[in-house]
Amino acid sequence: MTIKLRDKILPEKGVEELLGYAVPTKTTVELRGRISRSLVEEISRIKKEPDWMRRLRLRSLELFEKLPMPNWLRGIEELDLEELTHYVKPEAGIAERWEDVPEEIRKYYERLGIPELEQRFLSGLSAQFESETVYSSVKKKLSEMGVIMLPMEEAVKRYPDLVKKYFLRVFPASDHKFAALHAALWSGGVFVYVPPGVRVEEPLEAFFLIGRAMEGQFEHTLIVADEGSFIHFIEGCAAPMYKGYSFHDGMVELYAHKGATIKFTTLQNWSKNVINFNNKRGIAEEGARIDWIEGSIGSRITYVYPSTILRGRGASTRSMVVSVVKGPYLKDTGSKVIHVAPDTRSRIINKSISVDGGINIYRGLVKVLRGARNAHAHVECDSLILDSKSMAFTYPHNQVDEPTATVTHEATTGRLGEEQLFYMMSRGLSEDEAKSLIVLGFLDEIMAELPFEFANVLNRVIQLEFKKLGGLG
């Protein structure tokens, strides 16, 4: 267990501390109020979109109006869509060099060490502030290999046929109300295409910041890995502190063609102001693999369910979600896998930690369709509850229509009892140190599976989150 982090790029302070309170930034457009046809058309007009995209938005808007509020959502009562600013265009272009990003915005990224991380570790980076991409750069080597990484809007214009084939095809807007809302209002995000046989060894990253209260952010990320290719994509997000809340309703669509591998890693570290709704889904064709890693640390409320449809024979997926809720907040997480084809394999690992009144809900799904012969699924769901004020609930759901399939499930719930805490403290540890040891021990197995750099970052973020539980930093 590596706990001390001497990595200079990783700041010693918590994200909220680092970013501090939001500073005013200049904008050129702000659209707020009722979600209507004219609002959607205005977004489309500002983006100078092709007509097919405008129509796609309007169809999604109709769905949004028709679809009911998801009845399983908890804690979303405070969200009033009508009072949000749905589109905020910062006064900034899309820079290729950090010098060209307006200073107030650049400072946020610098404080998080993003430009340094980019240099040392990434083969491409896209940075979004409010509703638009403000920085996008791909290392030359990658362009030479034919890899495309562009702000989503640009991809819509420059590669319409490619985008059309996948956009909202992996995650249809009709799925639920917030998917439809996202599709109607989407802005920003990244498009990535990896040509057949190309392996992108150094990860690409997209980083999202919400810089103000009462804002909605709806970025759309689409990654297409063509046959036999490999890519690791990292997604990070953060927000400074402000009064009130903001709303994030992003979407990630992954398409792994025959024999391709997509690793998608998220480090969600929103401030406690953000209500975070994520829509994440991937499709894996024959022999392809999709790996999700979700480090869900920040936010006030999070709903996130990385999902994979194993559509081709021998496709596989692994989804690891670490969800930490510290304080009176809520995370509703869970991975979903649909086995469509024979010989498909899936593994879900979910680890939640609830402390200081935090609530974790696991809501997972394993579905094996008839004909997915010899499909194999394993779910492991562990909850750790560190005090009597905190809670964890698990709602695993299996639906197996194929008799040759094997679906196994393991669940554990550990509650740190008064006696255990007393025992550890009787050896001279403080309550917080005892809890830190327990948390890190609980995550030991998952940390070992993460890519080194990312394990470091996640480890650091967790320690910062538990800084009051101190002694390990």
Next chain:
Amino acid sequence: MFFAVNDRPVSFIWRPHNSLLTVLKLTLEIKDLHVAVGGRQVLRGVSLTVRYGEVHAVMGPNGSGKSTLAYAIMGRPGYEVTKGDVLLDGESLKGLTTEERSLKGLFLAMQEPPQIPGVRVSTFLIASINKRMGADDLTRVKNPLVLKRIYDAVKNVGLSKDHLTRELNVGFSGGEKKRNELLQLLLLDPKVVILDEPDSGLDVDGVKRVAEIIQELREKGKAVLLITHYPRILEYVEPNHVTVLYRGTVVAKGGPELAKRIEEEGYSFIK
């Protein structure tokens, strides 16, 4: 004054570990201790003193309040001292947390230590040792000698290196748990040691080993409060004092002969 109450005043004084000053301070004093647990008055006026370089046995039938006494000394939350006090080297422990009491040199080997899933024995030992050394990172071993000390102690208490990588007390047999308590005791090197039935669940060799360790602790000048309701262990280690509890009060005090009487007659004479 202490000559009058001490069984072995002379040998005691000559021990190099004990300055006259610490001897005079009487070490652990329990004074008229009343403790309520879950709204129930469990201890109703217990007084006893444990001096450095002595073993003080606390005996009594099941439910007489022995473990409660141990927890109250360690400041376990929920064990409310309603009257009386516990003094360490003349200073009241009132208001100190369990952590603080531990850092002051108190150690409790629990009767039934709990399982701590996810935390390896080695991690726990290193964290506890580092804390005492004032290290800012509890999980790294700075000095390789610490590892050697751990390996030696593991051998000493009759566990194997494999136990170090296991989760704390998870799946440990009753005897292994007791040995693991002794392991922590040896490594943390406290000055006041409370052993809550360290002998129960151990095989004959185990009991002998515990007795040897207690003997060594006494020789090193530690104050040992040895809780047991079964006098077998006292055959191997003769206590300096014996206090018998029954229903939360002290019903008898004496020397080793009191333990012998209990061995022969049981607890019937106090009831």
